[in-house]
Amino acid sequence: MSRRVSTRFRTLPCWASALLLALGMTALAPEASAQPAVPSTIPLKFTNNSGRGDQIYVYTIGTLLSTGQQGWADASGTFHPWPAGGNPPTPAPDASIAGPAGGQSLTIRIPKLSGRVYFSYGKKIDFRLTTGGLVQPAVQNPSDPNRNILFNWSEFTLDDSGLYINSTQVDMFSAPYAVGVQGADGSAKTTGHLKPGGYNGVLNALRAQGGGWGKLIQTRPDGTVLRALSPGHGIEAGALPANTMDDYINRVWQKYAATTLTVTPFADRPNTKYFGRVSGGVMNFTNGSGAVVTSFQKPDSDSVFGCYKRLDAPNDQVRGPISRTLCAGYNRTTLLTNPNQPDTGDAGFYTDGVTNHYARVIHGQMADGKAYAFAFDDVGQHESLVHDGNPQQASITLDPFN
Incomplete structure (x- = not known):
C-alpha cells in the first residue's frame, strides 16, 4: 500500500x-x-x-x-x-x-x-x-x-x-x-x-x-x-x-518475452508510461526514451501474494508504482489478457484458472x-x-x- x-x-x-x-x-x-x-x-x-x-x-x-x-x-x-x-x-x-x-x-x-x-x-x-x-x-x-x-x-x-x-x-x-x-x-x-x-x-x-x-x-x-x-x-x-501461482507466472513471463507490457501507474499522469519486456530472464522496464528504469526477477508465488521480495515496492516514483501495478495484475490474473495495466474495470479479474482465489x-x-x-x-x-x-x-x- x-x-x-x-x-x-x-x-x-x-x-x-x-x-x-x-x-x-x-x-x-x-x-x-x-x-x-x-x-x-x-x-x-x-x-x-x-x-x-x-x-x-x-x-x-x-x-x-x-x-x-x-x-x-x-x-x-x-x-x-x-x-x-x-x-x-x-x-x-x-x-x-x-x-x-x-x-x-x-x-x-x-x-x-x-x-x-x-x-x-x-x-x-x-x-x-x-x-x-x-x-x-x-x-x-x-x-x-x-x-x-x-x-x-x-x-x-x-x-x-x-x-x-x-x-x-x-x-x-x-x-x-x-x-x-x-x-x-x-x-x-x-x-x-x-x-x-x-x-x-x-x-x-x-x-x-x-x-x-x-x-x-x-x-x-x-x-x-x-x-x-x-x-x-x-x-x-x-x-x-508454494507453487500455487507458478503456472500463471510462467505464462506471463513467456508472453512478455515477445510482447510489450505497458504500465501507466498514475491515474492523473496518463503520459507517464513504462514498457516491460523479458530478456535474459529479467523483466526490464524502460521509459519513453528507451532507458531502463528498473528490472524485476521472475517472482515466485509468495512474492505475488505478498507484493514483496521480488515485487518489492519502495515508496518512490518509479519502481514502487510499477511494482504495485504488477502485483495487482498478477493477483487479479489480468496480465495475460491485457498488456496495458492497470485495468480500469473489474470484469476480467480472477478469470484465469490459476488466480488468487x-x-x-x-x-x-x-x-x-x-x-x-x-x-x-x-x-x-x-x-x-x-x-x-x-x-x-x-x-x-x-x-x-x-
Whole structure:
C-alpha cells in the first residue's frame, strides 16, 4: 500500500505518504484555506451488531504523526508511548478498552495516528514489545499466543488532510465488520459490509476450491472457525503449496518475452508510461526514451501474494508504482489478457484458472465489491476505504457471522 500495514513487518509504520502513489494522486492535503483544521482527536463510534455474546475488547494503536512515536490511545484519545521492549519480547501495557455489548454502541476518541483499531472477542489480545517496537499477532505461526483468539482490525490514518479508514483482509479474513466516516454535512460513507450470507459464503467457497485453499481456514481445538489466512501467510504456514501461482507466472513471463507490457501507474499522469519486456530472464522496464528504469526477477508465488521480495515496492516514483501495478495484475490474473495495466474495470479479474482465489471470493461476497484482499488492492481504486477531509465521526460496526 501502502495504505495498508502488513504483519509481515511486525511493527506499525506510517503509511500515509505512500497512499498518494497508490491512488495516483499528486497531493493529499487540500490548501489550508479550503476547510477547517482537523482537530487533534475525533470520535469513533464502535457498534456491536455481531450477534455474539462475547465480551469485546478494543485497542487503538499506531504511530503518533506529530512525533513518530509508537504507542496506544485510551478511550479519551490520549496517546501513551510504548515503554521499552526486550529480547525476548516483554508484555505490553494493557491497552484494551471494554467494548459494547451486543446491539449496543460505544464512542471513544482517536488521535492523529497512522495505525490500527484492533478488536477481539472473549479474550484480550496478547501484545508484546521488542527493542524494535510492537510485535503484532502473527497467527500463521502456530506458537503465536493469539492463535486461538478471535480478533480482527481496521486501519486508519487521521492527519491534517482528514481521516482515511479501511477494512482489510490482507493478512486474514476473520470477524466481519465495516468502517465509515461522517462528514460535516451529516452524510456518511461506509464500506466493508459483506452481502447477506457473505461470511459463510467466503469460507464455503474456499473449502470448495481445490488446490489447498480450504486449508487456509483456521479453527480452535473445539472446531470454532477463527479466520482464513491470506494465501501468502498460508504458504508460510504450510497450508497452501508454494507453487500455487507458478503456472500463471510462467505464462506471463513467456508472453512478455515477445510482447510489450505497458504500465501507466498514475491515474492523473496518463503520459507517464513504462514498457516491460523479458530478456535474459529479467523483466526490464524502460521509459519513453528507451532507458531502463528498473528490472524485476521472475517472482515466485509468495512474492505475488505478498507484493514483496521480488515485487518489492519502495515508496518512490518509479519502481514502487510499477511494482504495485504488477502485483495487482498478477493477483487479479489480468496480465495475460491485457498488456496495458492497470485495468480500469473489474470484469476480467480472477478469470484465469490459476488466480488468487482468496481475493476472488472475498470481493465476490462484499456488498459493494470493495476489499483489501491483497496489499495493493487499491490499484484502480478497488479497495474498501473511505475518506473525509473534515471528519466529524469515524465508525466501526461489527457485523453478524452469517
